Structures are given as C-alpha cells and as structure tokens.
Amino acid sequence: MSKKQTAVNLFWFRRDLRLDDNAGLYHALKQGAPVIPIFIFDRNILDQLEEKADRRVSFIREALVGMQEQLEKLGSSLEVHYGTPAEVFTQLIDKYPVQRVYTNHDYEPYARERDQAMSELFNDHGISFHTYKDQxxxxxxxxxxxxxxxxxxxxxxxxxxxxxxxxxxxxxxxTKEYHKHFYQQSPRRIPSLASMGFKETDHxxxxxxxxxxxxxxxxxxxxxxxxxxxxxxxxxxxxxxxxxxxxxxxxxxxxxxxxxxxxxxxxxxxxxxxFPQVGKGHAFKPEYEQIRWRNNEQEFERWCQGQTGYPIVDAGMRELNTTGFMHNRVRMIVASFLAKHLLIDWRWGEAYFAEKLLDFDLAANNGGWQWAAGSGCDAAPYFRVFNPHLQTQKFDPDLKYIRKWVPELEELTYAKPIVVHEEARKRCLEAYAKALKK
CATH class of the missing domain: 1.25.40.80 (Serine Threonine Protein Phosphatase 5, Tetratricopeptide repeat)
Known part of the structure; x- marks a missing residue:
C-alpha cells in the first residue's frame, strides 16, 4: 500500500487500555496530527504462554473490543496486530508517514529492553519516540x-x-477534548483468539x-x-x-x-x-541465594493442585486454579507454606502465579513472593513461619472459605497433611540459619 501524504502519529497501547485519562494518549492527541491508535499482541510474550485458555489474553481482547466501540463512534479505529513489535512497526512505518510514536512507561526488564530497541528503530527512520508516566x-x-x-x-x-x-x-x-484528532478510518478487525492460537475463556x-x-x-x-x-x-x-x-x-x-x-x-x-535484577530471578538479598531448597517435585505438584492436606492452603490454590484470583491474605499463606514448610524455591511459586493469576504483575508478584520467602526488601523475617492452622482460626474461623473450595474437608478422601507443621518449621529454620549463618 502506498503511503498517504498526511503525516500521522501513532499511539501504542500497552498497560493502559482506556481512552479516558490516559497520559500518553492525551499528549499524542494534543500534538495535533492525526493519531492512529495501535495495540500489538506481542509474540515475544504470547509465545511463552503454555496455557492457551489464558484468561489474561481474553481480558485484553475484551478491553480492546470495548475501546474499538468507542473509537468507531468517533469515526476512528484501533489497529490491532499480532507479531513482534519490530515486525509490526516496520510494517506501519512502511505504510504510513509516521512522525512520532507515543506510549506510556513500562518498568519491567523485558519492556525496557523492547522500548530501547524500538527507540533505535524509530530513530533510524527519523521518528521521535515519546513516553509518559501513567500506570x-x-x-x-x-x-x-x-x-x-x-x-x-x-x-x-x-x-x-x-x-x-x-x-x-x-x-x-x-483526553476527550482532543478526540477530534483520532485518525479517521473504517473499523479494523481485531484478531480472534483462535487466530493467535488461544482459546475462549469465561468472561x-x-x-x-x-x-x-x-x-x-x-x-x-x-x-x-x-x-x-x-x-x-x-x-x-x-x-x-x-x-x-x-x-x-x-x-x-x-x-x-x-x-x-x-x-x-x-x-x-x-x-x-x-533493582531490575529482582525481575530476572535474583533474590533482593543476595545471601538468600545460599539457601539449599529441597525442591521436591511431587510436593510442588500437590501444592499446585491444592492437595497438601492443609485446608487454607488447598482452598487458596483451588481458587487460583479455578478463577485466576486468590485473596491477598491467602496468597501470603500459600507462599509462606511453599517456601518455608516445603522448602521449595520461591521462584517456582512465583512462576506458577505468573502463569495463573489474572492480575499477574511482575513487580507485585515478585515483591510478594520475596516478602514471603524472606529474601525481599522489607520482607518477613526468616524465622517467621506462618502457621496455617492459626491463620485459619484468625481469618476463616467458620471455615466458609475453606468449605467452598475444599468440599471434601471432612471426608476420608481428603489429602493427608504433606508435612507436620512443627517439624517443617524446625527444618526451615535450620536451613535458613545455615545459609544465612545466623
């Protein structure tokens, strides 16, 4: 397709899927040139997702459909692409006379590397790149x-x-004051989940x-x-x-x-x-790298499936597996249980949450896991080992939450406890003390 003559700007949606009160979008529209809103289903990220019925991909697509409906009323359209950012922007630059690309900041290690690479690509084509604080x-x-x-x-x-x-x-x-600057075009098709290799999930x-x-x-x-x-x-x-x-x-x-x-x-x-190293698998406190984890794969699988024999832990994991959500108090309990009761590397749990959580956010997920394991900034002290029974008495005394997710609680079929709390606590303290030379 030949390039149109009127210069345009692009706005690149990422972690900011709304037209209202969007910092980068506001600055893009205010500049005055027609703005083409784009979103990229990034294959660098999606190709790593083993679970193809991923609620997050469904959520993103639903949010894009909602924005598309708003943009259609303004005579505009989202351009939604499936590919790597380098591939997509190379095509867009060839298609349109792009002057500027606008977006909002992202602080994750991959995002920082991606944005640096895109900045160099834009610079090679004489295009300026503008990013703003928004999230x-x-x-x-x-x-x-x-x-x-x-x-x-x-x-x-x-x-x-x-x-x-x-x-x-x-x-x-x-942002609404400058909606007239959206690029005028007919509605563009948003790729289906199936076309990207994903399956429908509950909405x-x-x-x-x-x-x-x-x-x-x-x-x-x-x-x-x-x-x-x-x-x-x-x-x-x-x-x-x-x-x-x-x-x-x-x-x-x-x-x-x-x-x-x-x-x-x-x-x-x-x-x-x-401290970007925490987002790349490193403990915030380096001395915690010395802990000798047991990393028993069978016990990890029982934790994942909610079959530890500790009802509050099992309820939390089943809620996560079923809904993509887990209550924050329970997140702390199950994380502490994995790292301290089972002496399984917190990074295994972090990765499992990253796969399952609808609201997965690298910064918060890593912070929470390192807090629970004791290796993070401002973390729980290494000798603090949550007692699941006491946590249950405090926060689910009537067992309403537990019975919802562990209906076989009082049946003979319910799993036997994977460890004895007192023994697990002693083992944990010994392993941590040895690694930290306390």
Missing part, C-alpha cells in the same frame, strides 16, 4: 531518600509518598467500579477471604482499564488503608526499577 502515581526517582537513594523499606517510603503527594499528581488528563471478569460500602469497611474486612472485602481491581490496574489517578483520588478521600495498598504497588514498581 503509577510516583515512579523512578520521584520518591527517594534525601541522599537520592531508593527506599527499600515500605513505611518510610509511604510517608515520603504521602508527603510528596499534591493535587498535581492526581489530575486527570482531559466473568471483575467490575471496574469499587463499592463505597467496600471502601468504608475495607480495613475491617480485607483479611477475611470468605467476605467480598477486597476490590478485585488488580486486573484493571494491571492492564490500565481504570485510571490509577482516579482510584487514588477516591482512596485518599475514603480510606487510608486502601490508599496504602496502592502505595505498595508504587513501592514494588520502584523496587523493580531501581
């Missing part, structure tokens, strides 16, 4: 110590985060809204998995189908505990930015 409130070096070094403990980070926060950082980007995704009642009772109810006491907004934050600025504004007004959860998210993204 967090504070990034990179915006919240650091007085000496410019990054925080590695959450509490002082959160205090500085709150002290730094002004209305400026929560302002929405009025029972969490709502985008957060109930006022939930916010008002968040602090009291968030640790009880039988209660719908958490927002379930993780997937929407992960893929940017909601604005972090709007959510933080609501949290700031309604509930500080909920706001702290959003600050944890910024904190883990900051850790990943300043």
């Amino acid at each position: 967090v409130i504070f990034e990179k070096g915006e919240v650091v110590k007085d000496d410019g070094k990054p925080y590695t403990v959450f509490t002082p980070y959160s205090k500085r985060w709150k002290a730094t926060l002004t209305e400026f950082y929560l302002q929405s980007y009025p 029972d995704f969490p709502a985008k809204t957060v109930r006022e009642e939930l916010l008002s009772k968040y602090q009291e109810q968030r640790d009880y998995p039988a209660i719908h006491g958490t927002s379930h907004l993780g997937v929407h934050l992960r893929f940017g189908t909601i604005s972090i600025r709007k959510l933080a504004t609501k949290a700031k007004e309604a509930n500080e505990t909920f706001l702290n959860e959003l600050i944890w998210r910024d904190f883990y993204h900051a850790i990943l930015w300043h």
Whole structure:
C-alpha cells in the first residue's frame, strides 16, 4: 500500500487500555496530527504462554473490543496486530508517514529492553519516540531518600509518598477534548483468539467500579477471604482499564488503608526499577541465594493442585486454579507454606502465579513472593513461619472459605497433611540459619 501524504502519529497501547485519562494518549492527541491508535499482541510474550485458555489474553481482547466501540463512534479505529513489535512497526512505518510514536512507561526488564530497541528503530527512520508516566502515581526517582537513594523499606517510603503527594499528581488528563484528532478510518478487525492460537475463556471478569460500602469497611474486612472485602481491581490496574489517578483520588478521600495498598504497588514498581535484577530471578538479598531448597517435585505438584492436606492452603490454590484470583491474605499463606514448610524455591511459586493469576504483575508478584520467602526488601523475617492452622482460626474461623473450595474437608478422601507443621518449621529454620549463618 502506498503511503498517504498526511503525516500521522501513532499511539501504542500497552498497560493502559482506556481512552479516558490516559497520559500518553492525551499528549499524542494534543500534538495535533492525526493519531492512529495501535495495540500489538506481542509474540515475544504470547509465545511463552503454555496455557492457551489464558484468561489474561481474553481480558485484553475484551478491553480492546470495548475501546474499538468507542473509537468507531468517533469515526476512528484501533489497529490491532499480532507479531513482534519490530515486525509490526516496520510494517506501519512502511505504510504510513509516521512522525512520532507515543506510549506510556513500562518498568519491567523485558519492556525496557523492547522500548530501547524500538527507540533505535524509530530513530533510524527519523521518528521521535515519546513516553509518559501513567500506570503509577510516583515512579523512578520521584520518591527517594534525601541522599537520592531508593527506599527499600515500605513505611518510610509511604510517608515520603504521602508527603510528596499534591493535587498535581492526581489530575486527570482531559483526553476527550482532543478526540477530534483520532485518525479517521473504517473499523479494523481485531484478531480472534483462535487466530493467535488461544482459546475462549469465561468472561466473568471483575467490575471496574469499587463499592463505597467496600471502601468504608475495607480495613475491617480485607483479611477475611470468605467476605467480598477486597476490590478485585488488580486486573484493571494491571492492564490500565481504570485510571490509577482516579482510584487514588477516591482512596485518599475514603480510606487510608486502601490508599496504602496502592502505595505498595508504587513501592514494588520502584523496587523493580531501581533493582531490575529482582525481575530476572535474583533474590533482593543476595545471601538468600545460599539457601539449599529441597525442591521436591511431587510436593510442588500437590501444592499446585491444592492437595497438601492443609485446608487454607488447598482452598487458596483451588481458587487460583479455578478463577485466576486468590485473596491477598491467602496468597501470603500459600507462599509462606511453599517456601518455608516445603522448602521449595520461591521462584517456582512465583512462576506458577505468573502463569495463573489474572492480575499477574511482575513487580507485585515478585515483591510478594520475596516478602514471603524472606529474601525481599522489607520482607518477613526468616524465622517467621506462618502457621496455617492459626491463620485459619484468625481469618476463616467458620471455615466458609475453606468449605467452598475444599468440599471434601471432612471426608476420608481428603489429602493427608504433606508435612507436620512443627517439624517443617524446625527444618526451615535450620536451613535458613545455615545459609544465612545466623
């Protein structure tokens, strides 16, 4: 196809699947030239997914369909491609007279390498590349110590985060004012899941809204998995189908505990930015690399399938396998159980969660796993070993959550405990102490 004469700009959607309050999209539209919105189903990522009925791919496609409906009303269309970014942009540059490419920051190791490569590709073609902060409130070096070094403990980070926060950082980007600058074209087809080698999954995704009642009772109810006491907004934050600025504004007004959860998210993204090695399989605390893990494959499989004989652990894993979600309190319990009761490398669990979680986010998932294993920043001390029985008594005393996911709880068919808690705790402390020379 021959190039059209009118110069255009591209906006590259990634972790920001919305037209509203989108920083990079706002700047692209405001520039004035026609903006072609694009999304790439990145084969560098998708080809690594062994599970072809992947809820996340379904979620992304559903979000794209929703944006496409909005764009059609504006006389425009998404261009959705399946391939590697290098392949797709080479085709787009050949097809259109592209002046600028806009997008929003991504802080993961692969994303940073990809964006560097794309920047070089664009530069070779005389195209400028513009990226903006959008998925967090504070990034990179915006919240650091007085000496410019990054925080590695959450509490002082959160205090500085709150002290730094002004209305400026929560302002929405009025993208709607510039909708007229979307490139005008007929609707383009979005690739089907089947055409990319994926299968349909259930479309029972969490709502985008957060109930006022939930916010008002968040602090009291968030640790009880039988209660719908958490927002379930993780997937929407992960893929940017909601604005972090709007959510933080609501949290700031309604509930500080909920706001702290959003600050944890910024904190883990900051850790990943300043210490990218944690996203590449390394312990934050190097001395934890010396732990001699047992790595029993049969026990790992029983953990994965929810057959450990520890009901709260099994309930959590079955919820994850069935729905792609696991309650945050239970995530801590099952992670601690794998790393400490079974002495299985936390990276095995991290990878399993990465495969199964609908709201999988590298920064938060890695932060949570290293916290549970003791190897991360501001982590649980190595000698803290969650007792699943006590956790059950505290947070599921009536066994409502457990009975939902482990209906055979009182039957003879239920799995026998894979380890004895007291023995497992002793073994864990010995292994950790030996590695850390305590």
